[in-house]
Amino acid sequence: MTTIDNGVNVQALLDAREVLKGAPEAAQFTWRASSKWQNGVHSTTTIQNFFGLGQEQSHKSETVFTADHPEVFAAEDNGITPIEYLLVGLAGCLTAGVASVAQNRGIQLRSVESTVEGNHDIRGILGADSDVRNGFNDIKVTFTIDADASKEDIEALVAQSQKRSAVFDALTNPTNVTVEVA
Amino acid sequence: MLERGEVANSWRRERWDSLRLLTPNWQSRLPGHRYEGPDPDGYMTMGEVIEFIERFAAVSRAPVRTGTDVTSVRRTDDGYHVTTSRGEIGCRAVVIASGACNRPTVPQFTDAVPASVLQLTPFDYRGPTHLPDGGVLVVGASATGVQLAAELKRSGRPVILSVGEHVRLPRLYRGRDVLWWMDASGVWDQRHDEVDDLTRARRLPSPQLVGTPERGTLDLNVLAATGVELVGRWAAVRDGRALFSGGLRNVFSLADLKMRRLLDSFDEWARAHGREAEVDPPERFAPTHVPESARWQLDLRSGEIRTIVWATGFRPDYGWLDVPVVDAKGRLRHEGGVVDSPGLYALGLPVLRRRKSTFIHGIEDDAREVIDHLTRCLAVRR
Structure with missing residues (x-):
């Protein structure tokens, strides 16, 4: 039997699950981002530190994200639109889930590709029609997966990945958001 | 005793x-x-x-x-x-x-439901005649939820069913009661120390089944065909509005895939044990139909819904x-x-x-x- 290796350390995740079952306080994470206005609708957001497992944690290095709007919005297009970052988050989360579940189920992946489309009626954010919402009307993710598994097993991978996805949950269910002025 | x-x-x-x-x-x-x-x-x-x-x-x-x-x-x-x-x-x-x-279990946000909406648990519910006229929101799509949604719809009321993770089963499979298969193929005899994930097995919701003289299936496709409106899992109440999850499609997929795996295992068992002659040929059921666009909010103060039935477990x-x-x-x-x-x-x-x-x-x-x-x-x- 060949060893399945999708590069996911599933054993570490399973071990963590067991440990955190009895230590819910250690499971409390806080993810943080710091943002700074540049000019116009251009901003940069920096991410490095977060809190988890009872203490401050840090990514290996700082990452800077540039957000702007495209020229059709009369902007400079220094970076992607903030709402597009949601697509980045969703694709990244579901893909990580597919790899993890596949590893756990002993399925060797050869390639996992996806396209994510979010349909957005911008009359909402422009205030052109108060019946139109600001956010996405719907999002569609299409996976193309090459793996040593039946079509059904691949569909089950994708379904389980959604079931355990933080970003899928954050997008499909409401979240309380507090915005304050310090 | x-x-x-x-x-x-x-x-x-x-x-x-x-x-x-x-x-x-x-x-x-x-x-x-x-x-x-x-x-x-x-x-x-x-x-x-x-x-x-x-x-x-x-x-x-x-x-x-x-x-x-x-x-x-x-x-x-x-x-x-x-x-x-x-x-x-x-x-x-x-x-x-x-x-x-x-005890029936209900989510924490029941307090945020406007007082104009009557809230019932399965312990309070006897039949449709005891409910006010008007729309009913049934929350939960396990055995209790699908049965009450069907009965309330038959009583002439508009019914919305909020659907989270569920277990889909046909009433009959290859001409036999699906519970005959569970029994005969040994699924039901599986011991607690043989089950992969015992915690999950113990929390498994009751399957979408009903016992009727017609021996009919009562899955979400059957309910939708009678006019029951399907919405996602009820996630929160905000400003008097019920907010439903946008993940309805995936709970359908999960249930369809699980049912298919179970039916595959029945077929496999029938083949391996020489029982093919006793039963009809294998069948496959249509996937759960995803509504064109399931609504994800409902104004509880609008009068559209007069009653909520919490079929959210015990x-x-x-x-x-x-x-x-x-x-x-x-x-x-x-x-x-x-x-x-x-x-x-x-x-x-x-x-x-x-x-x-x-x-x-x-x-x-x-x-x-x-x-x-x-x-x-x-x-x-x-």
């Missing part, structure tokens, strides 16, 4: 009028007592279930003390002290057989058990019915020893093993 009410009390008082057993009559068997009527493939009404259990109490000459409510069970040096509404009892061992469905109540054997989630800590306190046992809980543990015919094997442990334990301690 202490019974707070009458024999078959919860079947008398905690069930809606139209309910029938999910298991076919031939499966209703207890030691020395089985269904012997003319319709082995039918499903008992509540009246018939009560009669069945009453008859078993009589033929087994069970020493039932009815009208005896247990208010406390406390550990003593050599056993337990039981306080009841009819006095005190000292005993060396206690078997808890009070079930897993003592939990046990161990408020009377003064022994520290209940976990943080309110579940009894036990290993195959042997509770972590000498002389304390449990029966009739989900996957107690086998997948069939909570079914009428599932109690016999469990009871034998648990009582065997109990008698050996008493003999040693004597």
Whole structure:
């Protein structure tokens, strides 16, 4: 039997699950981002530190994200639109889930590709029609997966990945958001 | 045997009028007592279930003390002290057989529902005639939710069904009751120590089944065809609006895939055991149809919905058990019915020893093993 290796350390995740079952306080994470206005609708957001497992944690290095709007919005297009970052988050989360579940189920992946489309009626954010919402009307993710598994097993991978996805949950269910002025 | 009410009390008082057993009559068997009527493939009404259990109490000459409510069970040096509404009892061992469905569970945000909307649990619900006219939001799509949604829709009311993770099953598969397959193929006999993820198996919601004379399937496609509107899992109430999850499509996929795997395993079993001739050819069912656009919010103050029925599950109540054997989630800590306190046992809980543990015919094997442990334990301690 060949060893399945999708590069996911599933054993570490399973071990963590067991440990955190009895230590819910250690499971409390806080993810943080710091943002700074540049000019116009251009901003940069920096991410490095977060809190988890009872203490401050840090990514290996700082990452800077540039957000702007495209020229059709009369902007400079220094970076992607903030709402597009949601697509980045969703694709990244579901893909990580597919790899993890596949590893756990002993399925060797050869390639996992996806396209994510979010349909957005911008009359909402422009205030052109108060019946139109600001956010996405719907999002569609299409996976193309090459793996040593039946079509059904691949569909089950994708379904389980959604079931355990933080970003899928954050997008499909409401979240309380507090915005304050310090 | 202490019974707070009458024999078959919860079947008398905690069930809606139209309910029938999910298991076919031939499966209703207890030691020395089985269904012997003319319709082995039918499903008992509540009246018939009560009669069945009453008859078993009589033929087994069970020493039932009815009208005896247990208010406390406390550990003593050599056993337990039981306080009841009819006095005190000292005993060396206690078997808890009070079930897993003592209280309906509802989400925390019920308080945020406007007072103009009537809220019911399955314990309050008897039938459609007791509800105000107007729309009903049924929350939960397991056996209770799908049955009540169907009945309320038939009564002429607009019905919205909020659907989270669920277990889809056809009533008949290849001409046989799906529960015949569960029984014959050995799924139901699977032991608690053989199940992959026991915690998940114990939390599994009841399947979308109904017992009717027509032996019909009651899945979401059937409900949608009658005009029941499907929405996602109810996630929160904000400003008087119910907000539903946008993940409806995936709960459909999960249930469709799981059903398919189960039916595949039945086919595999029939092939491997030479049972193909007894059953019809394999069938596959259409995937759950995803509505063009399921709404994700509903204004609870608009009058569209007059009643909410919470079919969101049940939990046990161990408020009377003064022994520290209940976990943080309110579940009894036990290993195959042997509770972590000498002389304390449990029966009739989900996957107690086998997948069939909570079914009428599932109690016999469990009871034998648990009582065997109990008698050996008493003999040693004597």
